[in-house]
Amino acid sequence: MEKICLDGGVTVDFLKGENNIVEKLKYYADEEICITSFTLFELLCSIKKIDVIKHFVNNITVLSFNENCGIIASRIYDGLREKGIPSNTKSVITAATCIDSGAFLFTNNRKDYEQIRGLKLV
Numbered sequence: 001m002e003k004i005c006l007d008g009g010v011t012v013d014f015l016k017g018e019n020n021i022v023e024k025l026k027y028y029a030d031e032e033i034c035i036t037s038f039t040l041f042e043l044l045c046s047i048k049k050i051d052v053i054k055h056f057v058n059n060i061t062v063l064s065f066n067e068n069c070g071i072i073a074s075r076i077y078d079g080l081r082e083k084g085i086p087s088n089t090k091s092v093i094t095a096a097t098c099i100d101s102g103a104f105l106f107t108n109n110r111k112d113y114e115q116i117r118g119l120k121l122v
Helices: 008-016 019-027 037-046 050-058 067-082 089-101
Strands: 003-006 032-036 061-063 104-106
Touching: 003 008, 003 061, 003 089, 008 019, 008 037, 008 050, 032 037, 032 089, 037 050, 037 061, 037 089, 061 089, 067 089, 089 104
Parallel strands: 003 032, 003 104, 032 061
Antiparallel strands: none
16 A cells, blocks of 8 residues: 655645545545645644544544654755755655655645655656
């Protein structure tokens, strides 16, 4: 079983019932669906229906940003900076958390992640 980690945008689209995201996730129904702890933070800040978020989170795995993720994130950030590639904290944290857990990242913003070595995208 593979881990499929939804980024913040995909998660919000899923919770809104966006048909194309719902259909894509059906393809991964037998996989372990997860989000990062950073995405959980984003959801709690942007969606005021706490009961919806709690129900969603009870049915998936939340991947924590831990010490090893911090080390991976700093390497990602430094590597992108050395190449002159702009990055944002959210993308770096999400990528590091996915790499640490061996998860594939499901995102609609591939350009934010394509230059990150070791990150698997779906």
